[in-house]
Amino acid sequence: MNDTQVKLIGISKIFDEGKFKDEVTNSISSIGAKHFWNQGYTGRGVVVAILDTGCNHHHLDLKDRIIGGYNFTKESDGNVNVFEDLNGHGTHVAGTIAASVNDVGIVGGAPDVSLLILKVLDYRGRGTVDSLVKAIDYAMNWTGPNNERVNVLSLSLGISSSNEILHNIIKQAVSKNIAVVVASGNEDDGDLLSDEYSYPAGYEEVIAVGAINNSNEVANFTNTNKEVDIYAPGFDIKSSYLNGDYTDLSGTSMSTPHVTGALALLINKYESLNNSKPTESELFKYLMQHTTRVKIGDYGQTISILNLSLDVGIADDSNVQFEPPIIDKSLLLKCLCEARKSQAFFTQCLNENLTENERKFLISLIQESASTAMDIKKYVNYFN
Incomplete structure (x- = not known):
């Protein structure tokens, strides 16, 4: 289950550029996360489960974000309580989602979110479908110390062919109003008209994420197909890494946590406005309202690029650009x-x-x- 691009303060206070010492990376800035921070929405009260290679839980930018974890691999002699990252991939994903505001390093898209670390990949970035299925089931039934429940699953991983058991457990998660965000994969041939599929990104029920480069163009490695819902930065993304360090990585694995963090902000906002957490379908609607439609290629194709800087009301669809297809x-x-x-x-x-x-x-x-x-x-x- 290896992703081909893997290379071995509570900010409830208003964002203040002058006092803010953490680095807001180009990718976090480009998706418009500051727009939500300035409104007081930072992911507080939202739980994201990251299914990956684990996490460097002593990292200064992440240690205060982790609410729990579980090891589904054979590493550490199968000790379920040891979910330390021996690869770096999972730690990088975690930082993009949730790096804390603590005057150290960087800041993630949702710096007050809580992370449930579910280790399903080993130090080589490999795992089994069985472990993935068990981890999703665990996340669905997990309850935190204060009765928290998982709101979003972040999966920067994939397999080459569909699996019925995996598909069914994802359907169950979505039916429980858990949003499932998945990397589309990195097997593209450079032709936007050809389809490349990875799973579970290929399932209609998930939110499949493709990558754009620093010029807002579709990255040359990202899988493209009709199931890819949204595109986000995925090229030279700076985030947390092993040994308390930081590094740049590229891939749809790096795009996925940008969308995951955005969902945490959206949950935070619309729960505050509506006094109840949005359903999975409502959350997807809010997400797509916070996108910009961009034309690509020579045949009129368009993609949706994450853009949290759009001002969208509870029932306001005015920012969803209208581009009529050819219909009788x-x-x-x-x-x-x-x-x-x-x-x-x-x-x-x-x-x-x-x-x-x-x-x-x-x-x-x-x-x-x-x-x-x-x-x-x-x-x-x-x-x-």
Whole structure:
């Protein structure tokens, strides 16, 4: 299960450029994390499980972020309590997500998040599907010292072919409103029109992450296919490493923790606004609202690049750029009519003998239908 690119303070206070001694790396700055920090959202109260090579848990930038861990490999004689990183990959991922604000080193995307370290890869960056499945199951059922639960899984790893058992356990995690973020893989041939798949990134249920370079172009190593949801910095990423050090690494493994950290910030924000943690589907919607659509290649392809600096309200879709595909006009008009019929049907149902909860549910469906109708109108107007 080796990733080919592996080479062997609570900031609840407002971000102050003058007093902030930790280095905000170019990649963290480029995704707009400071925009959330300045609003007071830093990932506090969110738990991210990192399934990787373990973590250098004595690292000054990480030691205060780790809430627990478990070793699923045979290293350290299989001692489940020893999840020390002997490779460096997992420590690097952890730093991008959560390096603390402590006047030392760097700062991660969500510097107040809690990390559950699940070691599934050994010092060579290799592991088994069985260990990965067990780790996901462990994360789903884990409870922290203050009844914390895992909110996000970060998987900077992959296998070449699909596995039904792995797919099923991921479906279970998502059904429990745990977002699963996965590196798309580094086997690209440089052709954006060809598809390269790695798993579990190839599963529809996960949030698959591709890499961009320092020029916001698709990195020449990143897997590209229809299941890649979002792209983030993945070239020469500086983060924490072994022996308390720091180093630069490249790969979709490095892009994934940028998105994981972003999700922690989004959970923090929308839980505060709504008084409840967002569901997995809601979280994905919020994530995609915080992206910029960019055209690539010579055939009109577009990708979504992580951009947390966008100001998006709870129900504000105004920052999601509209780029209509080529669709038959008559089909669009038919869909519009069906949407209107559906809305009328739901409105009629509201007048029948329903409970309050049923009415609220139907109203939410009406709102979704109305939103769909508005999108269809945009398409129709585009073709007129």
